[in-house]
Amino acid sequence: xxxxxxxxxxxxxxxxxxxxxxxxxxxxxxxxxxxxxxxxxxxxxxxxxxxxxxxxxxxxxxxxxxxxxxxxxxxxxxxxxxxxxxxxxxxxxxxxxxxxxxxxxxxxxxxxxxxxxxxxxxxxxxxxxxxxxxxxxxxxxxxxxxxxxxxxxxxxxxxxxxxxxxxxxxxxxxxxxxxxxxxxxxxxxxxxxxxxxxxxxxxxxxxxxxxxxxxxxxxxxxxxxxxxxxxxxxxxxxxxxxxxxxxxxxxxxxxxxxxxxxxxxxxxxxxxxxxxxxxxxxxxxxxxxx
Amino acid sequence: xxxxxxxxxxxxxxxxxxxxxxxxxxxxxxxxxxxxxxxxxxxxxxxxxxxxxxxxxxxxxxxxxxxxxxxxxxxxxxxxxxxxxxxxxxxxxxxxxxxxxxxxxxxxxxxxxxxxxxxxxxxxxxxxxx
Numbered sequence: 001x002x003x004x005x006x007x008x009x010x011x012x013x014x015x016x017x018x019x020x021x022x023x024x025x026x027x028x029x030x031x032x033x034x035x036x037x038x039x040x041x042x043x044x045x046x047x048x049x050x051x052x053x054x055x056x057x058x059x060x061x062x063x064x065x066x067x068x069x070x071x072x073x074x075x076x077x078x079x080x081x082x083x084x085x086x087x088x089x090x091x092x093x094x095x096x097x098x099x100x101x102x103x104x105x106x107x108x109x110x111x112x113x114x115x116x117x118x119x120x121x122x123x124x125x126x127x128x129x130x131x132x133x134x135x136x137x138x139x140x141x142x143x144x145x146x147x148x149x150x151x152x153x154x155x156x157x158x159x160x161x162x163x164x165x166x167x168x169x170x171x172x173x174x175x176x177x178x179x180x181x182x183x184x185x186x187x188x189x190x191x192x193x194x195x196x197x198x199x200x201x202x203x204x205x206x207x208x209x210x211x212x213x214x215x216x217x218x219x220x221x222x223x224x225x226x227x228x229x230x231x232x233x234x235x236x237x238x239x240x241x242x243x244x245x246x247x248x249x250x251x252x253x254x255x256x257x258x259x260x261x262x263x264x265x266x267x268x269x270x271x272x273x274x275x276x277x278x279x280x281x282x283x284x285x286x287x288x289x290x
Numbered sequence: 291x292x293x294x295x296x297x298x299x300x301x302x303x304x305x306x307x308x309x310x311x312x313x314x315x316x317x318x319x320x321x322x323x324x325x326x327x328x329x330x331x332x333x334x335x336x337x338x339x340x341x342x343x344x345x346x347x348x349x350x351x352x353x354x355x356x357x358x359x360x361x362x363x364x365x366x367x368x369x370x371x372x373x374x375x376x377x378x379x380x381x382x383x384x385x386x387x388x389x390x391x392x393x394x395x396x397x398x399x400x401x402x403x404x405x406x407x408x409x410x411x412x413x414x415x416x417x418x419x420x
Binding site: 023024031033034036037038068070071072101105106132147163164166193194196197198199200201202203209246276277280283 | 305342343345346347349350352353357366367390391392393394395396397398399400402403404405406407408411
């Protein structure tokens, strides 16, 4: 348990970053908004699991580095770890994702194609997405960490912005290259909106325009070997984002397990900081015209 | 081990490509094909005459636009000079459409995630810039 506290303190010492209202409040669901080209977003988040009987509480922090390569191409690197009460703290792996927007203009429904490679151990508990059947939250880290998984993941992201709302649907497909598990399926749906529709004339931090709220639902749908809801985890999670400053934000979401295979509660917290114009600064360093 | 090395190599290739794209020489050239449809051109700004909305638009401009277009809107690198006659002649409806859709292949992001009235506030403020 002491290690969990230490990890929490370390996360708390990282430089804080607030959300821009353009930023999505979701933790699991993706919408169609890409990182602005040349901007680097650094996010530090954590998933905190409340255990069922026979399980241990865990704290799973992760860092995201998201870069807008082009207007329609965003790339993101994740570094992940976890700390389990009465067990150990470990680095569980990394993942690299790329999101590509096929259409340039806004439409009623905006598709985004998502490709990801993961190199993580079975001890990974950030639960960035839920696929297949319920994850193993009972076995000790030493046992789970021996099983390394290299996985490919695809998502079809569909997203709309009707009347200041965002409504997003993600359909997830995952193939483990390290074990013959078939293709696993999952889903995530989210709806959110800012709490105010106009900016006030004066600077403010706690006014409604700096908050957005919503709800997301996510879970697994089995695999090609056993498709369906049997032995799968599902969550309903209210989400809240607060834009702390012009380039940073905080997010919070308690996710409530809907099935016996789900954790009773998954708390998620995140802090995002955006470095604007990194591309231009790099251009200057590399001798280009800013 | 070989797979890990291959994966690390892939990360390096993608990072190098990203750096190369970021380091390209860029300067502003108007996109003559970035044209709002007829239905957008005549769309009236529901906030016209609202001085408070202009002030809010200024705040939004500094948060979302100033990094590329400059605090005075005159443009940085390949971002447009918003004080230029080419931009100022455009209706609020055109600016609203451009803010909403962006011009992703030319580096202008879409701001459709902002509430509609905030996008109208931005259009209002841009027309007050000069």
